[in-house]
Amino acid sequence: MSTLIHKLNETRRIIDQEIDRVLFLPNDLTSRVIEAMRYSAIGSGKALRPFLVLTVGKILNLPISQAIAIGTALEMVHVYSLIQDxxxxxxxxxxRRGKPTTHIQFDEATAILAGDALLTKAFxxxxxxxxxxxxxxxxxxxxxxxxxxxxxxxxxxxxMDLIGEKTPLNKSQIEQMQSLKTGALLKYACLAPAYATHSSEDVLKALSQYADSIGLLFQITDDLLDVEGSPEIVGKTLHKDGCKSTFISTLGIQKTKALASQLAKEAKESLSLFKDQAHDLEEIIQFILSRKK
Amino acid sequence: MSTLIHKLNETRRIIDQEIDRVLFLPNDLTSRVIEAMRYSAIGSGKALRPFLVLTVGKILNLPISQAIAIGTALEMVHVYSLIQDxxxxxxxxxxRRGKPTTHIQFDEATAILAGDALLTKAFxxxxxxxxxxxxxxxxxxxxxxxxxxxxxxxxxxxxMDLIGEKTPLNKSQIEQMQSLKTGALLKYACLAPAYATHSSEDVLKALSQYADSIGLLFQITDDLLDVEGSPEIVGKTLHKDGCKSTFISTLGIQKTKALASQLAKEAKESLSLFKDQAHDLEEIIQFILSRKK
Incomplete structure (x- = not known):
């Protein structure tokens, strides 16, 4: 696991360097929005999505510079969603990520523009x-x-998440919400290198199953941290009041933890195609399952 | 001019039909954000940007279906910017556009998501x-x-506009702000058909000059409407308190009107390359100069 942490940190460093390169500060009145983009995107966060891009890219022989471009774009979309959330x-x-959120550090209007600009820059x-x-x-x-x-x-x-704050969602609606809200970008992280290398249907299917499992697992552990974590370690505001529809509010903590174990098992099984190349992707499952932030 | 109004209305109808086609309503809890996108994007507004795309596209022999795709994407980006503004x-x-703004009709969170989604859909x-x-x-x-x-x-x-609310901008900063805020998308409307048809440098240069002139002209007439217009006709909230940095706050009304005439003249001159094909683009200049909303 310590090797994985090291690799995640190394990914963070690579992506930070690339964001720093593409978001250069102009010497005029537009610089404030770029400062807000840099504040939000550089130097913090697990870099899980870019790590998945780089790791799957390595398995599929995608040139590292192309994986970095995809990972950087994806991380920008992720950060835009955090700013807006x-x-x-x-x-x-x-x-957020252990520091004041963007609208607190700057102001609300600047935060909205910084989010928009990160999404736009990704494309x-x-x-x-x-x-x-x-x-x-x-x-x-x-x-x-x-x-x-x-x-x-x-x-x-x-x-769906916003609607779920006012009307309780059932288990299948929560699954759909989570699969859209968190799962879609994690799936993109796993599949983008396959699109970029014209991979076979078998590879796409295996990566798709892996991504579905870890996507749901990630959201479940997020919900568990909201209930069981401490804000100092998690590094963001926690929502212990339960006003949101989550797996925990629907299934209770024990059944939610059992679901997490089941998803971790399924994620591992989906990697059989990649044999001994799947080591880092397997470690990611354990990393998500046991994460404290 | 009545022919031009007819053509603008026809463009509005074509683009509305295309937005209606691409923004179909799903039968689940995500439909609310699509309702908000449709509310904001369909059925109102001058459709000036798509009209420019279709008109320049016609001059350059761009197939109409391609011009509609570009015009629809561009209109979505424009509407996203209005929702957020x-x-x-x-x-x-x-x-806005004679009806309640999106965050009033729905709510603020839904409006933010609808804007994001329109930008994303454009790409x-x-x-x-x-x-x-x-x-x-x-x-x-x-x-x-x-x-x-x-x-x-x-x-x-x-x-820059946000900064200009707190610190007065000078004339050159106002020009830069307007050229970025309104000019960039209007320029895209004029140049996109040229990119799509591999047009010559001469054509790109002429369209670029035309776009720069009408972009600035458009913003100046917007400022004049803010001061001299009535909200019932203009169809949006007017800002008569002068807290923003504008050409009028810097130059006064008479000099601003003189600048508008000068820009209209320059816009017309830039079209000489297109000879008798430039009729609709010439009418647009007059339309912007004399617009009441």
Whole structure:
């Protein structure tokens, strides 16, 4: 596990370096929004999504520079979603990744613009010939990212989450919400390297099953941390009041933990195709299952 | 001019039909955000940007289906910017295009998500092979749209606008702000059909000059309407308190009107290359100059 932590930190460093490179500060009045983007995106967070891109990319022989471009774009979309989730009109949170949320550190209008700009920049990165040489692959990656981030993906999940604050959702609705809200981008992280290397249907199917399992597992452990974690360690505002529809509010803690174990087992099984190349992807399952933040 | 109004209305109808087609309502809890997108994007607004795309596209022999795809994506980015501009943390407006703003009609969180989703959908549309067959052109259009909408374009202009509410901007800063905030997307409307048809440098230069002039003209007439218009006709909240940095607050009304006439003259001159094909683009200049909403 300590090797995995080291690899995650190394990914964080690589992605930070790339974000630093693409988000250069202009010497004019627009610089404030770029400062807010840099504040939100650089130097904190587990870099789980870029790590998945780089790890699957390595298995599928995707050139590292292309994996970095995809991972950076994806991390920007993830950070945009965090900035917006934290806004007063959404979760109204003040702490994220161990520091003040973007609208607290800057102001609400700047936070909204910084989120928008990170989303926009992600598509800019993926559209550049310097990122990936084949324009058909670039378009495929843009298309799949827009679907994963849009109403059929993350935004759809956020909408359901908001509705779930007022009306209790049933187990199948919670599963759909989580699969859209968190699962869609994690799935993109696992599948994007396969799109970029024209991988076979078998590979796509295996990665898709793995991504579905760890996506749901990730959200369940998130819910458990909300109930059992401490904000100092988790590094963000926790929601212990239970006003949201979660697996825990529907199944209770014990059944939720049993579901987590079952998902971890399924995730591991889905990797059989990759044999001894799957080591890091297997470690990620254990990492998510036992995470404290 | 009545022919132009007819053509603008016809463009509105075509784009509405396309938005209606691509934003179909799912039968689940995500439908609320799509309702908000449809509410904001369909049936109102001048459709000036799509009209420019269709008109320039016609001059350059761009197939109409491709022009509609580009125009629809661009209109979605424009509407996303309006939804966000109207938010309580930004201009806090309650009236837009003659009806309640999105956050008033729905709620703030749904409005934020609807804006995000429209931006995301725009990139989805441009990435689809059904929209434009050549993937290199699709990537070019996505790249240019992301630049026009991002920190070097619209978002940069919005950031300057926010700063200008607290610190007075000088004339050159106001010009930069307006050129980014409104000009970048109008320029994209004029240049996208040229990118999509591999037009010559001469054509790009002429369209670029035309776009710069009408972009600034459009913003100046917007400022004049804020001071001289009536909200019933303009259809949105007006800002008569002068807390913003505008050409009028810097130059006064008479000099601002003189600048508008000068820009209209320059816009017309830039069209000489297109000879008698430029009729609709010439009428647009007059339309912007004399608009009442």
């Amino acid at each position: 934290d806004l007063p009109a959404m979760d109204n949170d003040t702490l 800019e990165i993926l559209s550049r010939p310097e990122s990936l040489p084949d324009p058909t692959i670039r378009c495929k990656l843009i298309f799949e990212l827009s679907v994963a981030a849009g109403t059929q993906g993350m935004i759809g999940g956020q909408m | 109207d938010l309580p943390a930004m201009d806090n407006d309650t009236l 989805e549309i441009l990435s689809r092979p059904e929209s434009l067959p050549d993937p290199t052109i699709r990537c070019k259009l996505i790249f240019e749209l992301s630049v026009a909408a991002g920190t070097q374009g619209m978002i940069g202009g919005q950031m």
